[in-house]
Amino acid sequence: MGTVVQLVSAMPTSLRWVGRALVLFAECLGSSCHYRVGRADDTIRPNQTLLDTGQTLVSIGETFELGFFSPLNSNNRYVGIWFKNVANRTVVWVANRDRPLTDSSGVFKITETGNIVILNNKTENPLWASNSSAKDPTLQLLSTGNLVVEDGSSKNHAWQSFDHPCETLIAGMKLGWDFITGQSWKLTSWSSTQDPSTGIFTYELDSSGLPQALLRRGPEIVYRNAPWDGVRIGDDLSFQEFNLVNKPNYVVNETHVYYTFDNIDNSNVTMFRLNPLGSLNLVRWNRGDDKWTTIYSVQRDDCDTFARCGPSGLCDNNHNPVCYCPTGFVPKALEDWAALDFSGGCVHRVHLNCSASEGFKKFSRLKLPYSSEFVVNRTVVRKEDCELICRRNCSCVAYAVARVGGCVVWSGNLVDIKRYTDSGQDLYIRMAASELESEEDSKTIAVIISAISGFLLFCLVGVYLTYKRTSCSLISQEETIFNSNKDRSLILLEEDIELPSFGLDAIANATNNFSSANKIGEGGFGTVYKGMLWSIGQEIAVKRLAKDSGQGPMEFKTEVILISKLQHRNLVRLLGCCIYKDERMLIYEFMPNRSLDLYIFNQIRRTALDWHKRSNIIAGIARGLLYLHRDSRLRVIHRDLKASNILLDSEMNPKISDFGLARIFRGDQTKVNTKRVVGTYGYMSPEYVIDGHFSVKSDVFSFGVIVLEIVSGMKNRGFAHPDHDLNLLGHAWKLWNESRAMEIIDVLMENVHASEALRCIQVGLLCVQKHPDERPLMSSALVMLDSENAVLPQPKQPGFYTERAFMETDSSPSSIKPIASTGMTITTLHGR
Incomplete structure (x- = not known):
């Protein structure tokens, strides 16, 4: 080759281009000609390279693309695979994720031995390699997005990105x-x-x-x-x-x-x-x-935090608090549980001693526990055989026959047990004989009580029917208010509503026949299912009224009347209804991000809500409430505004939902009394809980609680602090008076604007003041939130700032019991 070069140098200038061509031809004869990928292709061979000059591989069908890229706000260069036809580049795989290039000198190729390498063109130093080998290799980007090295002799994949x-x-x-x-x-x-x-x-x-x-x-x-x-x-x-x-x-x-x-x-x-x-x-x-x-x-949700309730503790989102000990167990450290610290878990009430009299108690609908000490036997599928294996081992504390996996026996601590509403598996936990005997005694007593109760119920029904025939004139005050104009309530429901009606078959098909797999939660008066309504091409949420619900027809009627008449971007949209015999269902737009509480009260998920998103959520809720109170065709008091009733769409825009407890106000009404107080602890205003008075200011109080919860990432109800007995409202007010309000801001929240956050805290405290006359209207609250330079009043003492001193135990619905001698009315809360 050196001789050829010398000959070219000796040629006249006019003929040297011919010489150069001869040199190039000679090089090609001596070795394979290397050339760059210059067009959209899906394959690279050892004689080809991919340079960082915009060259890419494109899969058949043009679904995926491979090439060099830089992440947002970064100058580093990587080789990655992304969706080709997606506007915002979405990278799904990165080769040199831990060894980036700092400039555009990168070269991507496959060697003769089948090894994929990324080189720096200046130094020829390899930054990344697949360490694969193949004969006569080909590198191809498949239509699935899988980058594969194909061995030319065996036609097998010697390496693939799907494995990494x-x-x-x-x-x-x-x-x-x-x-x-x-x-x-x-x-x-x-x-x-x-x-x-x-x-x-x-x-x-x-x-x-x-x-x-x-x-x-x-x-x-x-x-x-x-x-x-x-x-x-x-x-x-x-x-x-x-x-x-x-x-x-x-x-x-x-x-x-x-x-x-x-x-x-x-x-x-x-x-x-x-x-x-x-x-x-x-x-x-x-x-x-x-x-x-x-x-x-x-x-x-809260129960998705690993080991939320400690060893042997059960976590149930429908229980309050979410952690409790299963039957036969007690808290290991009662004082910690009283302070809502459940990490110590539970222990057996009666210690085990591996006696022959010990047995197993069945717990259903559980997420099977995690333990570092468990054994899986796939060959054993019968419950009796699995129990025998556990019984013979004194260290075995529980067993289950998993539907996939066979017999599972646990030793040591059982952690991360969650109770589901209608799914889950059965777990059998070893118990002392006395615990099992007490259970059998309880069953016997329960049978006797049931029989007596049935007889008494039969007698009461007879008495009621006799009474009903003689008098139908007594109607509760709340029903009187709602139906004060009979034509108004019935015409709105039966004639005035322009609302699509869907057949039962269509809704059943959309929800896989109301499959438990489609269930996404419990609504205000029944079950909520996710579905796809193909007739309108939209995902839906179906709220199905439970036949035995205590909140039946009246709440259903209320929700249909209200939502069909209300249209606002911050209210959940009703798509239609389904009424067939005893079935009553509401069909809503589906909210992919579920509800606000699942974000702000979750240690991991709330980090997705930076200050910008949280302030937008606060403003959106305020706008929705203002529409209900002032700007809608019907003047509405929600009465159950809380974090779990704020749904979030795909862009985290808030939508107020669940109008089953809402009330319509006449134009001249400012306040209404009720003897049936319904709502949620921690969000209800003092005058509503104590006196049964509710107004727009009741919703304002609930809004203030939500604002403080959003800013802090903490729940009002159940809030605990080692230095005092105040709830979240009292804690925020205390810090405000001590000029330390910034301390309440969620430490996990990013991009916080201090002045805006402080203004939100101040508005939240103004909204939760004890006396309703001191609270702002929603129109004023919205102005306060939007006005950077406005001078706001100083908040006064909040209502229920030591809420734990006021009825913090679980309650159940009860009727009003007037005491004639004093004229006093005792109202029992209906917790939700």
Whole structure:
């Protein structure tokens, strides 16, 4: 080759271009000609390179694209895969996440031996390599988003990106283990939204035998999915066999345990993403709005915090407080439980001694516990055989026959037990003989009481019917107010409402025949289901009135009347209703981010709400309330405004919901009395709880509580502080008077504007003042929130600032009991 070069140099200038061509030809003869990828292709071969000059690989169908990129606000360069036709680049995999380039000198290629490398073109130093090997290799980006090295001789995949997930799980990827090869598939978060390097959160399937997933912060478990039961994972909608957005598949056998899913169709693109704050979300591409929409988050409530109630403690979101000890157990440290610290958990009331008389008590609808000491026997599937295994082992404290997994026996502490409403599995816990005997005695007593109660009920019904025939003139004061104009209430319901009516079959089909898998919660008067109403092409929430509900027809009528007449961007939208025989249902727009309380009271999820989002939520609630109080066709008092009744759409815009307890006011009414006080502890105003008086100022009080909860990230009811007995309202007022109000601001909230936050705290305190006349109207509260330079009045003492001193125990509905000798009326609260 050197001789050829010398000959070219000796040529006349006019002929040297011919010489250069000869040199190039000679080089090609001596080695393979390397050339750059210059067009959209899905394949690279060893004689090709991909440079950081805008060159990319594009999969067949143009769904995915591979190339160099920089995250937002970063100059570092990475090789990644992203959705090609999504406006905002959504990266799903990064090769050199921990070894970025600092400029555009990068080269991406596959070697002759099948090793993928990223080089610095200036130094030729490899920054990243796949460490794969193959004969006659080809590197291809498949239409699934999987980057594969194909061995030319065997036609097998010698390496694939799906075996090395980052923070995203797309259709076809796996989450789990291959026990033969030791391969694990897990998600690992980015360090931040601007830094794809390995973060502190991981999400992986447990390799110990039970098909359950663990979310970790470093080595610490912060969340655990319930074990797969063959149909679903606990009440996690996104992992159900029959959900509305994808087709999941769980494989559990001796060689593999993994979860994967497929999209229902190509137009319905979904993926799981583990964000840098540790929140795992199922998101779907919304083509109409050209954005990703979060449709499900796996951590949704207080009981999703790992080991929330300590060893042997049960967590139930429908219980207050959420933690309690199961039958046969007592708190380990009673003083801690009194201070709402449940981390110590529960212990057996009667200690076990491994005697032959010990037995097992069944607990149903549970998320099976986590323990570092448990054994899974897949060959044992009968309850009797599983119990015998546990009984023979004195260290065994519980057993279960898992629907997927076989016999599971636990030793040591049982932690992270959650009770579901209508799903979950059975757990059998070892008990002392005396505990089992007391249970049998209780059953006998219960049978006797039931028989006596039935007889008395029969007698009372007879007396009632006799009374009913002789007098129908007594109507409660509340019903009199609501139906003071009979035509008004009935015409609104039967003639005046322009509301679509859906057939029962359509709603049943939309909700998979009201499947428990579609259930998303308990509403004010029944069950709420998620569904897809194909006739209108929209996801819906169906509120189904329970036939035995104590809040039946009147609340249903109220909600239909109100919401059909009310239209505002900060009120939940009613799409229609379904009335068939005894069935009464309301069909609402579906809110993908569920309710406000699931965010602001959750240690992980509330970090997703920075100050901008929280202030927007506060302003939105205020605008919705102002519309109800002043600007709507009907003047409405909500009466049950609370964090769980504020729903959040895909963009975190607030929507006031649940109008079952609302009241319509006439134009000249300012205040109404009631003997039936209904609402939620911690949000009800003093005059309403004590005297039964409610007005627009009652809603203002509830709004003030929500404002302080949003700013602080803490609940008013159940708030505890080591230095005093004040609730959240009293604590905020105390800090305000001591010029320390900034201390109440949520430490997990980002981008806080101090002046705006302080103004919100001041407005919140003004709204919760003890006397209703001192509280502002919602019109004034909204002006205060929006006015940066306005001088606001100083707040006075709040109502119920030591709420725990006032009726903090659970209560049940009760009738009014007037005491004739004093003229006093005792009103019992109806807790919700």
